[in-house]
Amino acid sequence: MPESPRRCQLADAAITVLARTGMRGLTHRAVDAEAALPAGSTSNHFRTRRALVIGVVDRLAERDLDDLALTETRPGAAADLMSMWTHTDPDRFRARVEITVEATRDPEIAKILAEGRARIIDFVEQARQGAPPETQGAPALTSSQLVALLAGLQWAEYTTGEKLIAPVLGRLS
Template structure:
């Protein structure tokens, strides 16, 4: 990695932290410089406009999230035909990670997602990035034998997104223990299999 690329990544990470701590209004070039511990003007040198800074933060989020998702997909227990409990365990682990170590990234994503509803150029990046977790969910559902996993994958992703949002930024009414989270995910995965089977039978 070149020095310029390393500095850009450092600033993008600082932008994510700034978004998580101060929100969209607090995201300025100077604020990112402070969080990164760099001289004033560093961020504006690499990212001339606010739009460029927002895009850098999104691209960095996508990069790091993709690494998490790739690690999950590469688990031996999810290769070939998998067990329902193994998939529920993997999904629960991802939810737990993204609500603890990955908390700042999730909060930054919510800030950027709302901003993207008003900026079509950012929205297109979010739509493209969203295809990756859906593909992983499709892979996981196929591994446990769910018929038509491509149709069920977006529902599973929305469910996981809802759990994370409720924990970090929602009312927090669904306060699950680790065991309850795994049980809930196991129930959801079973429902996909049952719903798909009943749908096929009806046809």
């Protein structure tokens, strides 16, 4: 069932709140304020805090899938996409980090994140089909390993500002 525009608005506001204040600051009241909606609006769509957190996870996955759908499957596409996710929408990246930490304590969130990761791995697998094998003595990486490498590079780029994703992947292809 498609999400209502209001529910998406609230989930996007929750992503912003989560990015700015962390898990402790993610409250219905804070999301209402961020969305500039009357008090109680968030709780009408996400009855509990847990429902709100899962709404954030679902919305992050939905936005990722939208980006994947608009991205060509070609060599280098995954690096471009990861770099865009890191630098174009830093709130989304920070919210993802918060959610990833929360997933270490919550199996339901971990499952949703694993499903999203599987979709990204599938995307990378499609993008790699027909690409030349890794060269210069670099070890061949599975798509799962490549996604994990990209996630680490994404974190390093975000925290240091150093451009790492494209140069490292350029050496692997």
